[in-house]
Amino acid sequence: MIGRIKAILKASSKSLMFTYFMIIMIVLLPNALVMPSQSFKSQIITAIGIDGTTNDIEMSVLALSNISKNNMNESTKVISGKGSTVANAVFSIERQVGRSLKMGHVGYIVLSKSLTNDDITKILNNLIITTKLPDTISLVICEDSAKSVLDSASKLEQTSSYKFREMIQNEYNEDFAQETSLDAFLKGYYSPNASSSLGYVSLTKNELLGVEADNSSGEEQNPDSSENSKGNTNSQNSSGQNNVLEYSNRQSVFKNGKFRYILSNEETEGLNFIVENNLQKLITINDINSQGLIDGKITFDVISEKLTVSTSINNNKPQILYNIALKLKVMEVISKNENKIAEDRLVIDDEISNKINQYVKQKISMLITKIKQEKTDIANIYNYFESENYSKLMSFLNTLQDKDDYLSYVQVKVNVRSKLSTN
Amino acid sequence: MNDQITVKQAGSLCAISMLALKLVTLPSILYQQAKTSGLISAFCLFLIDFFGLFLILKLKQKFPNMSLYELLCKAIGKIFAKAIYIILYFFLLLKLIFIINEAVSYTQSIVDEEFTNIMFLMCFLPVISAVAHSGLKSTARTCEVGFIFVIFGFIVCLFLSETTTSFMKLSSIFESSPLKILSSSFSTSIWFFDFLFLLIIMDKIKVEKNLIKRIFNLIIFVFIILFIFYIIYFRLFRNTAFLHKNAIADVTQYNRNIGNVGNIDIISILVYLFIIYFQGAIYMSCLRICFEKIIGEINPTWAIIFADIILVILQYFIFYNLEITINFYMAYFKFVWPFLWLMLLLLFFMKGENKNDRKNKSHIKS
Numbered sequence: 001m002i003g004r005i006k007a008i009l010k011a012s013s014k015s016l017m018f019t020y021f022m023i024i025m026i027v028l029l030p031n032a033l034v035m036p037s038q039s040f041k042s043q044i045i046t047a048i049g050i051d052g053t054t055n056d057i058e059m060s061v062l063a064l065s066n067i068s069k070n071n072m073n074e075s076t077k078v079i080s081g082k083g084s085t086v087a088n089a090v091f092s093i094e095r096q097v098g099r100s101l102k103m104g105h106v107g108y109i110v111l112s113k114s115l116t117n118d119d120i121t122k123i124l125n126n127l128i129i130t131t132k133l134p135d136t137i138s139l140v141i142c143e144d145s146a147k148s149v150l151d152s153a154s155k156l157e158q159t160s161s162y163k164f165r166e167m168i169q170n171e172y173n174e175d176f177a178q179e180t181s182l183d184a185f186l187k188g189y190y191s192p193n194a195s196s197s198l199g200y201v202s203l204t205k206n207e208l209l210g211v212e213a214d215n216s217s218g219e220e221q222n223p224d225s226s227e228n229s230k231g232n233t234n235s236q237n238s239s240g241q242n243n244v245l246e247y248s249n250r251q252s253v254f255k256n257g258k259f260r261y262i263l264s265n266e267e268t269e270g271l272n273f274i275v276e277n278n279l280q281k282l283i284t285i286n287d288i289n290s291q292g293l294i295d296g297k298i299t300f301d302v303i304s305e306k307l308t309v310s311t312s313i314n315n316n317k318p319q320i321l322y323n324i325a326l327k328l329k330v331m332e333v334i335s336k337n338e339n340k341i342a343e344d345r346l347v348i349d350d351e352i353s354n355k356i357n358q359y360v361k362q363k364i365s366m367l368i369t370k371i372k373q374e375k376t377d378i379a380n381i382y383n384y385f386e387s388e389n390y391s392k393l394m395s396f397l398n399t400l401q402d403k404d405d406y407l408s409y410v411q412v413k414v415n416v417r418s419k420l421s422t423n
Numbered sequence: 424m425n426d427q428i429t430v431k432q433a434g435s436l437c438a439i440s441m442l443a444l445k446l447v448t449l450p451s452i453l454y455q456q457a458k459t460s461g462l463i464s465a466f467c468l469f470l471i472d473f474f475g476l477f478l479i480l481k482l483k484q485k486f487p488n489m490s491l492y493e494l495l496c497k498a499i500g501k502i503f504a505k506a507i508y509i510i511l512y513f514f515l516l517l518k519l520i521f522i523i524n525e526a527v528s529y530t531q532s533i534v535d536e537e538f539t540n541i542m543f544l545m546c547f548l549p550v551i552s553a554v555a556h557s558g559l560k561s562t563a564r565t566c567e568v569g570f571i572f573v574i575f576g577f578i579v580c581l582f583l584s585e586t587t588t589s590f591m592k593l594s595s596i597f598e599s600s601p602l603k604i605l606s607s608s609f610s611t612s613i614w615f616f617d618f619l620f621l622l623i624i625m626d627k628i629k630v631e632k633n634l635i636k637r638i639f640n641l642i643i644f645v646f647i648i649l650f651i652f653y654i655i656y657f658r659l660f661r662n663t664a665f666l667h668k669n670a671i672a673d674v675t676q677y678n679r680n681i682g683n684v685g686n687i688d689i690i691s692i693l694v695y696l697f698i699i700y701f702q703g704a705i706y707m708s709c710l711r712i713c714f715e716k717i718i719g720e721i722n723p724t725w726a727i728i729f730a731d732i733i734l735v736i737l738q739y740f741i742f743y744n745l746e747i748t749i750n751f752y753m754a755y756f757k758f759v760w761p762f763l764w765l766m767l768l769l770l771f772f773m774k775g776e777n778k779n780d781r782k783n784k785s786h787i788k789s
Contacts, residue, residue: 017553390595
């Protein structure tokens, strides 16, 4: 037996690669055998919330806890730390849990509105450098404390199959969620106009809106949730009362990294008509008196939208033309008379077509008025001019005293064509 | 003569060399230097590279059976020939270190942030050394087969990025001034000059018909794909390009749709790692040949072990991270390439082999 082993070793020793392999094994294997498991050294983080101010950061993280459960839902805990910088806040959390934070699984960041009076890119850049976060993750602004939002998101995930991450992330939910990623924000921030937009979430007590986040649905209580009132590593809601997460498609708009305003629902609708996205849109028109309807109200679902944009600058007068072709499906018809036309028999006549045009143009007009007033080009109008009329744009900008005010000189025209989907 | 490679294999080696250093940090640096006009900078450098490749292939046609060493001996004498080989040796060594640093940085960002230089060298050096030890023919055959998978994977990566739902049109490529474009080309030239290794192995390429045309067909094909990749990158990231220093990974990851079907970053990881392994093997083979010319006849094992030791020392003590490497190369490389061009042009204008020489030496395949 020993002779056979010796023969094998002798034959193997002629192979350079085998010798190398053996050296590596001898050097590394003993060390690898006595090393503790990665799960003892690392703490996986799935979300980050930041409160406080840019000089006094209160960071909360949603930490994945590895406990055995009888359901498939993720078990998470909210852990908080404080520091004058992002690195200090991260270290404060690491010291509490005794593990290093691993950010590769972070799905979203929630920033408190209180932070947004300053340029939030200071925090975001530090966050990217300190924690090596990918910039494709979602970023939302919250009305209240970010810690409360994480707490509610954690409860929601433990007591139901809903996930806050899936509600806000465009990649999961491209029909309903606006893009609100770190990358989209930074692209806007570093654009010539320095304007960008982010999703907006709030915690309310209004039971008519939003998703209820606590355990009142009667589903099984996770053991983690009962321990939520101790120390810093709890998930207690800071107000103790708010329990409904409301995430609408309204956008918060930033200029130079500072919060400026929130788009109204109408303005957000207008924005969705003139930017390329796959979001579902509804058009509701009133006072229809054709095809047998009396003061009728029709709701259309926009099945598809084809947007073509052309720009021109003549005599230093920039003009942008949006051609919008809509394919619609009738969703609902309401009329004051009883014998209303059936949904599948309705056709788009001149009156309906005009009303649709009016509806779309009104929403876009509201948006354009707002962004001109606030000098926030969240519709990427600059980019359209830049790609089609670069030299003319540059000479036009040179004539302006305030180059940032270019939007107020842009004339916007909208053409809308609509037809019913045959499917 | 047993270590000779075919024209197709030489084309594969050139194509892999063209890809190895251009998929990670280069697009980001081009955008930082000259914004969208960085595309013009890259285009100019590609043209210069192609001209260099053309000269090397013409040189091969002119002196079909002579090695670079023989040519240099004939032109400037044995001592200067050895001196030039020492310069070429360090040039290839530094290029290899650059590739290793890019690969370590890529692996740290994409695979494991605790990954170190030494861990990478432990995985990388034995493999490229073993391939180089088995001879140029084996290296070329491995690259020839691997190239098909690499290029297929790269095209898949492009398609993955193209399905991204919304990104703006590319702004004017004349965004920056000509001076800025020139300066950008100048400082990023270290990412180019990929075909110089061909000089070292020129005597090992079989002389076949349509040598130049066949190699250029492959190179132009790779160039088109690479340029489409750059355009996609510039369109996707624009102002935030400085954040995206792992171009091939970021372009693929950026796709919103793939998040739903699981993690398929593995395609870009495999493509990139295969490319750098092949490139490492090519450079290690060239280092072995250079060492043999400098020292004289020597066991290839010792030539490779020597290269490994120098590589580990430089990597561990001097070029221990990507930032230091890039700063060093961007500062000093611009002084090296005029010298390399001078050498190439000098060789090109040398008098060709006479008919008797050719009769005695050539093994031209008809």
